[in-house]
Amino acid sequence: MPDSINVLALFAHPDDAEFLCAGTLAHLSRRGANIHMATLTAGDCGSTTLPATRIAAVRRKEAARSAALVGARYHCLNSKDLLIFYDQPHLNKVMELVRQTRPALVLTHAPVDYMVDHETVSRLCQSACFGAMAPNFKTGARRPAPALQGVPHLYYADAFGRRDILGNKIESALSVNISATLKLKEEMLACHDSQQAWLKTQQEIPEAVATMRKMAAEAGKRTGLRWAEGFRQHLGQGFPETNLLKQLLGSLVR
Numbered sequence: 583m584p585d586s587i588n589v590l591a592l593f594a595h596p597d598d599a600e601f602l603c604a605g606t607l608a609h610l611s612r613r614g615a616n617i618h619m620a621t622l623t624a625g626d627c628g629s630t631t632l633p634a635t636r637i638a639a640v641r642r643k644e645a646a647r648s649a650a651l652v653g654a655r656y657h658c659l660n661s662k663d664l665l666i667f668y669d670q671p672h673l674n675k676v677m678e679l680v681r682q683t684r685p686a687l688v689l690t691h692a693p694v695d696y697m698v699d700h701e702t703v704s705r706l707c708q709s710a711c712f713g714a715m716a717p718n719f720k721t722g723a724r725r726p727a728p729a730l731q732g733v734p735h736l737y738y739a740d741a742f743g744r745r746d747i748l749g750n751k752i753e754s755a756l757s758v759n760i761s762a763t764l765k766l767k768e769e770m771l772a773c774h775d776s777q778q779a780w781l782k783t784q785q786e787i788p789e790a791v792a793t794m795r796k797m798a799a800e801a802g803k804r805t806g807l808r809w810a811e812g813f814r815q816h817l818g819q820g821f822p823e824t825n826l827l828k829q830l831l832g833s834l835v836r
């Protein structure tokens with residue numbers, strides 16, 4: 583892999599990437615890619631005991647610590663939980679992040695997922711990748727990055743639970759074998775200490791690492807892998823159709 587390849591993992595909240603694609607990021611990092619991990623929010627609603635500013639500060643640190651484990655730089659775009667909208671201010675900041683980080687490969691949420699924040703980030707990411715080449719789109723940043731030369735390869739991680747909100751199954755199109763990076767993925771997820779109690783009380787999720795392992799085992803079933811992360815590539819008009827993830831990770835991708 584040429585070491586100049588940049589990868590952007592853009593998700594709604596701290597710990598989403600750890601559940602959905604950290605094993606794949608670890609593989610890419612080990613092959614020399616420059617990894618950027620970004621969240622729209624700092625997870626300000628992720629506590630029943632701490633006020634928003636306190637929990638957000640805690641979660642920024644957790645996310646940065648997790649990103650460092652995979653050699654990634656962490657970016658927070660300072661939106662608020664449940665207030666991520668498809669509007670100009672959000673598109674400006676997502677577009678600016680894409681232009682600043684100049685990724686060849688972008689990973690984000692599935693277009694259909696269990697919560698609207700995730701779905702909105704998916705759409706913002708799609709538009710930002712598509713429009714990052716258009717110099718007439720001005721982000722309003724004080725020091726704007728130049729437009730990209732090409733549209734990045736865009737991949738959607740599995741929806742949480744691999745189901746839509748009506749319970750219909752959503753199948754991945756490709757699976758990345760994460761057996762060799764599962765341990766690092768667990769360590770990254772474990773950085774998000776503050777969420778253990780929250781997941782238990784609010785979402786009745788027993789234990790984050792156990793839940794993640796169950797998701798990774800489920801994602802591997804289609805292709806006979808023990809541990810996997812599932813993705814679908816955005817193949818709409820204007821986007822590159824070559825399977826860059828497969829080119830970068832070879833036989834790890836099925």
Ligand SMILES: [Zn+2]
Pocket residue numbers: 594595598700
């Ligand atoms: Zn989330």
